[in-house]
Amino acid sequence: MARGQPMMAATNLWQTMRTEAHTFSAAEPALASFYHGAILNHPSLCSALSYTLALKLDSANLPAILLRQVIDEALAEEPSIVKAVTEDVQACLERDPACHYAVMPLLYFKGFQALQGYRIAHWLWRHNRRALAMYFQNQIAESFCVDIHPAATLGAGIMMDHATGIVIGETAVVGDNVSMLHGVTLGGSGYSKGDRHPKVGKGVLISAGAKLLGNITIGSGAKIAAGSVVLASVPAGNTVAGVPAVIVGRPKTPNPARQMNHDLPDE
Structure with missing residues (x-):
């Protein structure tokens, strides 16, 4: 699945992942059982995703077999999650020069894995299963060092590069096709319980360590x-x-999240 290709449907993406897994399994026999367990033994992308997330979030209190049931339920009832997963993989392929294959985000990138765990937690939150949603949030933070409140609203085509230390608060909103790096905070300001977190538009690039605080709006691009x-x-x-932060210029492209150019000054 090369960079620059049109968005692939989930079924086509899954076939690409299976082809890659076959190739890698043959090339590195020591990892054959890993690729079979994570990819080749599954009938669909949804099945492979629930398997990987359940293993990553497994605990004595909620073992992987029960986690898979919850994740499978969310994926079956909410097709938009599967669409977002597909767009998130595409985002990694297009924007991360270290992402060479479609299987890499699912198997190896904790930012991608944490984001998909959030998507399940958000589904639980919206279905008034909030205790379980908070449990997911805690396990995601423990496993991936990424803390996203399940009430936050995140779009599709999002890339969290490296991801360690990302924090996104309860009333934050993140639009489609946003890129953010490790150490980013979308935090509140003050102790009121109202709308207190940033609203980030489409195509925004948030570079490493940036802190966005309060109920502010970050315009698209x-x-x-x-x-x-x-x-x-x-x-x-x-x-x-x-x-x-003050305005220092304008990005050299209308969609800086896709270009991932962190240089200054801009135009």
Whole structure:
């Protein structure tokens, strides 16, 4: 599945993953059982995803076999999750130069795995199974060092590169095709229980270590420089940097999340 190809349907993506797994299994016999257990023994992408997530989130309190039942239920009842998973894989292939194969996000990238775990937790939250949703959040944070509140709203085609230390609060909103790196915080400001977290538009690039605080709006196509502390809304198509962050230019592309260019200054 090469970069730049049109979006693949889940069934086509799954066939690509199976082909890759066959190839890798033959090339490295020591990993043959791993590829069979994670990919080749499953009839669908949904089955493989639930298997991987359940193993990653397994605990004595909620073992993998029970976790799989919950995950399978969510995937069966909410087709939009499967569509988002497919777009998230595509995002990794298009934007991460270290992602060479379609199986890599599912098997190896904890940002991708944490994001899919969040999608299950969000489904549980919306179906008023909030105790279990919070349990998922805790296990995701423990397993992947990524803390996303299950009430937060995240779009599709999202890439969390490296992902360690990402924190996304309860009332945060993240649009489609956003890219963010490790150490990013979408946090609250103050102790009120209302709407208190950032709203991030489509195609935004949030570089490593950036902190976005409060009920602010980050317009579509904006770019947040590494290490910035953003305390005020950012107009669409602008680049901000600094502590506190100020406008320093405009991204060289209307979709900085896809280009992953972290250089400054911009235009």
